[in-house]
Amino acid sequence: MRRVSVFGATGSIGQNTLDLIGRDPSSYRVVALTGGRNVAQLAADAVRLRAEVAVVADEALLPDLRAALAGSGVEAGAGRHALLEAADRPADWVMSAIVGAAGLEPGLRALRQGATLALANKESMVCAGRLMLREAAAHGGRLLPVDSEHSAVFQALIGEDMAAVERVIITASGGAFRDWPLDRLDEATPEQAATHPNWAMGQRITIDSASMFNKALELIETREFFGLDPAMIETVVHPESMIHALVGFNDGALMAHVGPPDMRHAIGFALHWPERRSLPVERLDLVKLGQMTFRTACETRWPAL
Structure with a gap:
């Protein structure tokens, strides 16, 4: 069973990723799902896929996320620190679909633990492509492109x-x-x-x-x-x-x-x-x-x- 995490789970790339994972749930163990402000979608997906942790970007929304996850056994987190902690959790495959340069640091964290990073966050390569490739090589990680081109x-x-x-x-x-x-x-x-x-x-x-x-x-x-x-x-x-x-x-x-x-x-x-x-x-x-x-x-x- 592959351990997977999805950063940017509530966006269009994240939702399509979860659609594929949800069609074969016995093959995957969902470690972490992260999203921006869509607490309802994030919580529903985390419960449905039995994620270990769900993280929302806006710290002010942490009470709402905790309430939505109450009784599910899914941990709730919010803010940059929680996002990076989720990225440090061991996973075999990680989808990087956070919009903008904010996706760079969690992607690097995933590579440094040797994960396969499916990269839909093009800004990571634009602002730090050589760093991404170097970190993947140094830690046994792998970068796979997800932009269709x-x-x-x-x-x-x-x-x-x-x-x-x-x-x-x-x-x-x-x-x-x-x-x-x-x-x-x-x-x-x-x-x-x-x-x-x-x-x-x-x-x-x-x-x-x-x-x-x-x-x-x-x-x-x-x-x-x-x-x-x-x-x-x-x-x-x-x-x-x-x-x-x-x-x-x-x-x-x-x-x-x-x-x-x-x-x-x-x-x-x-x-x-x-x-x-x-x-x-x-x-x-x-x-x-x-x-x-x-x-x-x-x-x-x-x-x-």
């Missing part, structure tokens, strides 16, 4: 010689404003940016997708994760979001990872790695899909790139 690159590279890689192409949906005339962008509102055409994600990442700031971070993450020269990394807009990334080799071949826009693909790959197991995701009907299109990632429209 980086999981796709990772999978395309299995069994391949990095010396044969010529380029990596990261795809982007284009977000909410991909079809807007450029002269309308100054009128865009946060509410308009918060609607994604393809993916169901949290508000911040959805808005960052509209501006492509999220994709800019992913380009940096690609460089850090795979040790590539930045000149080898490209971005193309792919409105259908079916191809998540491609790896180009020195013989001219391109290896693409193709699948529906469902984060359980990348999460499930990391959860079950090195095996592949059945996942409850849509199977693509290529005839029904009909076509896939690609556009230049215009740096006038998306200056973050």
